[in-house]
Amino acid sequence: MSGAHHPRHASRPSRVLTIALPVGLAVTAIGALWAIADRPAEADTALPPVPVVAMQLPGVEVGGVVAADPCADPVVTDALAAGDDEATIVAFGGGVAFRDAVVAGNAPCITLSDPARTWLVVNKTRPLAPLDFEPSGLDTVDLVSTTSSDRLRTDARNGLSALARAADVSGAGSIGINNGYRSYDLQISTYSGFVAAEGVQGADQGSARAGFSEHQTGLAVDVVACDESCGDIDAFGATAQAAWVQEHAWEYGFVVRYENGASDRTGYMPEPWHLRYVGPQLAAAYHEGGYHTLEEFFGLPAAPDYAH
Structure with a gap:
């Protein structure tokens, strides 16, 4: 002053x-x-x-x-x-x-490693602590789900419900989910399945190792387009729903976590279906600042590979 x-x-x-x-x-x-x-x-x-x-x-x-x-x-x-x-x-x-x-560095009471907070950043160099972290306050999503992983943290669940309603009202089409919260044990199984099918290198481009997954926080969700029926997540990027999500997700507290052209910073191939809840305040700052990864938003190093 x-x-x-x-x-x-x-x-x-x-x-x-x-x-x-x-x-x-x-x-x-x-x-x-x-x-x-x-x-x-x-x-x-x-x-x-x-x-x-x-x-x-x-x-x-x-x-x-x-x-x-x-x-x-x-x-x-x-x-x-x-x-x-x-x-x-x-x-x-x-x-x-x-x-x-x-x-x-002027906020000593804030840590980007607290898995209970919406400002958490987890990536290939920033594992969850503890590795088998399990969030509290998980609610079933009130949208069509193509798997049994249909829960999110309450704040993320409410934001996703509002997002899906707005997309439908806008004429973009219906949105469902493919995956929400996945436990540490389920993430082990999911990642192992990708390794068996694609090898470690291929798996690491599209699936997180257990303890390094945003899905384990209850703040991340893979969405799908559901018109007459729900499509695969791999087809989501070419849909009207994907275009709407890219433009409007921030209004409901979400960012598209793994954008096209950001693989050198995130370590993952583009996933237009993977939304990460950070809350309305941070999502607005992220959008208005023109950021494309949480790493650059919070001034963190790129995380293209695991340390080991």
Whole structure:
């Protein structure tokens, strides 16, 4: 917070206050400044000279400058403690401010490795911790499903329902799901099936190893076009539903996780059917910023291959 100081009397000594404030302390500091400015003129003559003060409140040094730490704001800490990811991001100032704070290293209370949070990033170099993580709050999706993997985290499930309704109303067509949440054990089976059919190299281009899969978080879903009947996911990219999803998924809290042309960063072939729920705030920031991978969005290294 900065601004010009305009004393009421030329004879008054200058008071310079350098503050790095968390949001929750700003009102207190402003009130103190106004109290000084509003002293009666006759009282000013009795005041001793006020020295220049540098007040250093909680903050994090970024590029040699101490910036206010949003994690010191009680509104942020309360939202985190309540497990309310969207409220936490709003308390930061929205998706862009949240992303900027994380990338700058100025959000020590936020980790991109927490599998319970919508801002989690899991890829070939960022496994789940623990590897056999199992999310809580899984709900059955109220759409046609072509497999028995028809559950998602409640927030992702609600976002997908709204997305599918909007796509249908728009005339793009019906959307169903092929796969939602997959457990650690099911992911072992799924990946092993791809290895048997395509070898390890082929499997790694289209299936995640157990413990490295977004499906294991309950935040990822493979969608299919369901008009008279549901098609295969491999056919999804050529459908009207795919075009609509590419343009509008962000409005419902989703990003298309593995886009065409991003394999060198994600490590996976293009999957226009694979949607990842990050919540409305982050999805809007992702869309408006023109990002194409979560790696670039959060300033993380590309992850084209497993370490071992």
